[in-house]
């Protein structure tokens with residue numbers, strides 16, 4: 001293209017988690033996973049391949065990244081160049097509308113947006129399935145951010161068969177996710193390292209796979225029947241089973257901090273008071289609370305009173321990737 005191509009992709013929150021790879025090179029997961037794409041948190045990336053550039057240039061939130069910090073992005077661009085049979089280096093400008101260190105999965109929106117913008121800028125016109133396969137090579141969770149609403153990532157067994165597909169792109173039931181930003185500190189153990197440790201050392205790993213395949217079917221059914229209790233309960237159980245893998249890894253570790261435990265207790269107390277809500281957590285201490293839209297405001301206020309106004313963000317199901325011409 002003669003001008004930069006821009007793509008916008010949203011983050012997603014996994015209700016059935018991906019936590020382990022069968023193939024670390026191609027990023028083939030150990031199980032099917034299922035997520036909801038989130039409206040408020042997204043990444044916008046523009047890419048242009050230019051003959052005059054000697055190296056790839058990556059500008060992240062206004063600042064040029066060092067070679068070390070842009071390594072994953074440049075590796076990803078090489079993949080796109082190979083696919084498109086081009087050699088030009090690229091100028092990449094990316095802006096995150098996600099609290100980056102808040103555990104809101106910015107690598108998901110980041111690599112989804114990069115896949116969309118880079119592939120189109122390289123002259124490839126990929127359909128969404130192939131785009132999800134490409135995004136997968138950057139970060140597993142990015143596979144699902146190509147689509148909106150509820151999305152499944154089919155495990156598959158190779159590059160061809162491991163991709164995302166939509167389950168319900170525009171849910172007609174009123175759902176919300178409340179993100180609690182309990183710390184802005186960068187996570188200590190990345191998901192990439194944490195999940196590999198679980199695969200290699202947790203004695204519970206095989207059981208996790210069995211349980212999460214069952215959870216996958218249950219959450220799919222819950223979505224089909226718009227059964228909020230089943231969706232929330234199963235998602236919360238699945239998240240805790242994933243976190244049991246960190247505790248049972250060697251060396252053992254946890255993403256929980258004191259505030260995470262406190263917030264979990266608050267969610268359970270709200271349930272006892274008859275307010276339906278459930279939590280899930282990724283590779284960081286921040287909780288995401290799943291609730292019905294009509295309850296979102298008062299649940300958020302309850303947490304704001306404890307953790308502060310700015311730490312509590314309400315979001316709804318979001319749309320899939322969009323790419324400029």
Ligand code: DP6
Pocket residue numbers: 013014016017018019027033105107138139140141142191192281282283
């Ligand atoms: C806990 O997609 O960040 O958010 O594929 O190594 O880049 P890599 O890992 P990543 O892992 C996400 C883990 C998770 C669960 C999920 O999103 O399914």
